[in-house]
């Protein structure tokens with residue numbers, strides 16, 4: 421059985437003090453054990469160390485929102501996977517739609533980042549998902565398949581032990597529109613079958629597939645009740661401890 425995971429993506433929000441306080445409240449009030457639901461938060465880069473200090477030794481893991489593929493070098497403004505490990509990250513989000521859109525990240529760039537993150541022992545959360553026009557045009561599966569093959573080219577199942585997929589329909593991110601549990605389940609199941617063809621039944625069954633896109637306390641339970649939905653990547657609703665913790669509880673409830 422897969423242990424569900426709930427990850428908060430804080431994007432470019434909060435001050436240093438607010439980030440520390442939010443992490444502290446989540447750590448102190450979390451009432452679900454890590455073997456029921458894994459929990460991680462991904463603050464902006466400058467706050468990683470401060471948040472790590474607050475979370476250290478507790479059940480909430482630290483993640484970053486991106487990382488470069490090169491171990492070091494002349495890449496002004498970027499941060500390497502080694503640096504993320506160095507400041508205590510266990511997770512890294514790669515290929516978020518906001519980076520595909522605003523930083524023009526390609527599937528090739530994303531593939532290099534995925535390999536670099538896995539190579540450093542990070543759990544890589546690879547985001548895939550279609551835009552509204554792509555869904556309306558009936559090409560959701562083509563888009564998701566292209567994103568998966570581009571990002572995972574050349575990787576074996578064994579190398580991807582630490583890989584997590586986040587299915588995030590772009591039209592649902594930050595819009596208040598959520599995919600219905602049935603719609604999300606269809607794509608999650610497609611992703612798992614795609615992985616099975618590539619890496620075999622065992623690897624596909626172990627793969628954690630998160631849903632992302634306007635997840636809230638009141639929709640997490642029905643989403644998590646779906647067979648192939650193993651938790652969530654949460655943006656806006658991860659910026660308040662109470663709501664985020666309720667999402668964690670609902671992820672657990674949905675699997676019971």
Ligand code: PEP
Pocket residue numbers: 429588592593594595596632633634635653654655656657
């Ligand atoms: C995200 O940023 O990954 C996300 C899913 O955002 P939101 O929950 O705000 O839609």
